[in-house]
Amino acid sequence: MEQAVLSKKIIDGKQVAKDVREELKVQVEAATAKYGRKPGLAVVLIGDNPASHTYVKNKVTACKNVGIESFLLQYDKDVDEKTVVEIVQKLNQDPLVDGILVQLPLPKHLPTQEILALIDPAKDVDGLTAINLGRLARGDEGLFPCTPLGIMRLLSAYKVPVKGKNVVVLGRSHLVGKPVALMLLAQDATVTICHSKTANLPEVCRQADVLVAACGQPEMVKGDWVKPGAVVIDVGTTRVENADGTSSLKGDVAFDAAFENASLITPVPGGVGPMTIAMLLVNTQKSFEMRMQSRA
Ligand SMILES: NC(=O)c1ccc[n+]([C@@H]2O[C@H](COP(=O)([O-])OP(=O)(O)OC[C@H]3O[C@@H](n4cnc5c(N)ncnc54)[C@H](OP(=O)(O)O)[C@@H]3O)[C@@H](O)[C@H]2O)c1
Structure with a gap:
């Protein structure tokens, strides 16, 4: 496949994270001067x-x-x-x-x-306290987990519609699966959450317009689990030993095969990973603003 076609299908997390940081830098400068x-x-x-x-x-x-x-x-x-x-x-x-x-x-x-x-909870920039997870579940304002926020930012940066779409989330952790499912639900997606006891996993995944894989099982999602035209977000990062003694980072999706079917796909590394730190910075600026405003 030609390089131009290749890169068109790849969601560039490094670039989106860079854009987020540049935008944020301006906001931080303004807030620093203000407060x-x-x-x-x-x-x-x-x-x-x-x-x-x-x-x-x-x-x-x-x-x-x-x-x-x-x-x-x-x-x-x-x-x-x-x-x-x-x-x-x-x-x-x-x-x-x-x-x-x-x-x-x-x-x-x-x-x-x-x-x-x-x-x-007002300083909980990882969004992992029960109060903030409860706020997310209720649809209230709060500080929410960074990786799910990063996934949502990637989807919006690439203008992926989620309203009314079938989204399948693989994984139900407090850190990724549950919060990203809640965020997608808040944007009117029809969300299915899968886990280690889900029956007919490949079948369920094949229904997805957007597939978010966050189960920590290297290359578990095969190419034919991906519906033609689906958007694939691979959150997984597992370090695996190679035959030659080196190691590499593997996602939860068998990238090359999934790439054939997907309309857009995140690489590992360079997809979701860079977004997590960028959203931590966004959350820190947000908590700063919220705390300063609550004192005004
Ligand atoms: N790129 C980043 O910035 C970033 C950030 C956070 C996490 N991660 C990566 O994302 C992955 C998930 O992280 P996590 O913290 O959510 O992991 P976790 O707490 O271990 O949760 C894994 C989830 O996947 C499910 N699962 C495990 N094996 C499965 C299988 N064979 N079939 C279906 N579902 C299965 C588990 O189901 P049960 O609930 O039934 O056990 C669980 O809900 C890891 O590789 C982690 O390193 C990356």
Whole structure:
């Protein structure tokens, strides 16, 4: 296939994320001038997971590039629960902190849900507290999870209509599957949510005008699961070992075969991934604005 045809079918997450960051930079500059300080994001990093360190480094750099102040709080993997609770409570009270991000996964001895639940919903830039997920379910305003927001932004950037369309979401996590399904529902899509117990998965997927795969199963979605002309959003990112000892990142969709049927498709990497950090920055600016306005 010719390069021009190829690239026409590929959803370029890197480019859309760049556009989002450029737009945001202007908004951050204006808000910084208006309120007399920069938006602030606190990132809590516990332990020595190399992937977490890389993600956090990327988030800190991304903040800097759009004019958001970041505060990195790093702790040893053995830090006790009481200390982590106190850290989050202190950040909740800190007037210079607009967003709090606790990098996951946490070491096993720390109760993830209990710790996330402590975050002030007004500073919950990952959108993972019950309050914000409840607001999303109700259709109210709030801070919502970054990857689903990124998926919605990709669909709108590529003018993919979802109203009245059959959308199939593979996966029902709080992080991706459920929130993206709620966002699509709010835009009048007819949404089917699938999971590990779904019967006739290939059949269900073949009904999709838009297929969102977020199940963490490398290349599970085969080419013939994709209806001709469907839009495919591949959220999956699993690192797999290659025969030659190297490793590569695999999506949940068998890209080459799905590409043949899809009208638009996200690559892995370079599709949904870059959008997640971009939307974290958007959420931080949003929480800054909301907090400043609520004081005015
Ligand atoms: N690019 C990004 O920025 C980004 C961000 C977040 C996540 N991700 C990636 O997205 C993927 C999903 O993440 P997650 O946090 O949502 O994962 P998760 O919490 O493990 O949830 C996976 C979901 O997929 C379902 N599932 C698993 N195996 C299945 C199968 N064989 N058939 C049908 N459904 C199946 C599970 O069903 P049950 O509920 O029945 O167990 C579950 O609902 C992962 O690869 C993750 O790395 C990427």
